[in-house]
Amino acid sequence: MMWPFRSYVKFADMDFRTDVHSHILPGVDDGFRTGQDSVKALGLLHDMGVEHCILTPHVYPELYPANNPSSIRNRFSEVSDMLVRTGVECRVAGEHMVYAGVDSGFSEENAGSALLLGGRHILIEMSYAYESRNIRDFVFHLNAVGLHPVLAHPERYSYYSASLTEIRSIADMDTQLQLNILSLGGFYGNSSREKAEAMLAAGLYSFLGTDLHSVSQIAQLSSLKIEKKHVPAVERLLENNDRLWNGEDVQ
Ligand SMILES: [Fe+2]
Numbered sequence: 001m002m003w004p005f006r007s008y009v010k011f012a013d014m015d016f017r018t019d020v021h022s023h024i025l026p027g028v029d030d031g032f033r034t035g036q037d038s039v040k041a042l043g044l045l046h047d048m049g050v051e052h053c054i055l056t057p058h059v060y061p062e063l064y065p066a067n068n069p070s071s072i073r074n075r076f077s078e079v080s081d082m083l084v085r086t087g088v089e090c091r092v093a094g095e096h097m098v099y100a101g102v103d104s105g106f107s108e109e110n111a112g113s114a115l116l117l118g119g120r121h122i123l124i125e126m127s128y129a130y131e132s133r134n135i136r137d138f139v140f141h142l143n144a145v146g147l148h149p150v151l152a153h154p155e156r157y158s159y160y161s162a163s164l165t166e167i168r169s170i171a172d173m174d175t176q177l178q179l180n181i182l183s184l185g186g187f188y189g190n191s192s193r194e195k196a197e198a199m200l201a202a203g204l205y206s207f208l209g210t211d212l213h214s215v216s217q218i219a220q221l222s223s224l225k226i227e228k229k230h231v232p233a234v235e236r237l238l239e240n241n242d243r244l245w246n247g248e249d250v251q
Contacts, residue, residue: 009231
């Protein structure tokens with residue numbers, strides 16, 4: 001698509017059809033509390049052109065002891081009819097915290113039954129304050145059982161420098177990276193924005209997500225402007241998002 005005569009493009013005007021990271025499943029984590037708000041958010045996303053949304057509640061026993069694959073799937077079953085009436089098709093997955101002592105329990109035989117984004121892709125995250133000591137072992141394990149780890153919002157991790165040295169070392173271990181699109185608007189601070197821009201320019205991301213936790217963040221999404229120089233890279237991520245929804249492995 002051609003975008004003449006402006007130095008930026010409104011994200012809402014781009015082909016944002018699939019969101020791969022959100023906390024819209026109500027009542028399970030620090031995201032949406034009520035189904036009413038979830039329906040409102042999905043309706044607003046639908047107005048922006050979103051057709052598919054992957055719901056990714058936190059899977060982190062220390063903070064959310066009730067969350068596990070079966071409880072999350074059960075919750076999704078309870079609300080899925082209500083959510084789909086918004087016009088947005090939803091799928092449930094999970095955002096898996098890499099904490100000390102985490103044991104995925106995945107083997108080559110059962111990995112396919114994990115809370116996957118699509119294909120064999122699994123979303124993982126770390127603390128914003130410190131790197132998980134076992135991150136390298138964990139992504140090695142995931143790859144060994146045939147899963148493709150996708151690390152959420154690396155630009156938000158304060159311990160990763162803008163030189164991208166550490167981030168590249170994670171990406172080099174067969175880990176894909178997911179941009180929080182609001183990082184480009186500076187909504188998480190200047191450091192996150194600078195790293196996001198550098199990673200985007202370096203082609204380090206594979207996917208983008210909203211990481212939506214509340215209805216109010218949709219106003220931020222609506223006002224988000226993407227600098228023209230970043231538009232081709234963002235368009236590539238949007239295409240990857242669609243491929244992920246369709247169950248294709250994205251390399
Ligand atoms: Fe998240």
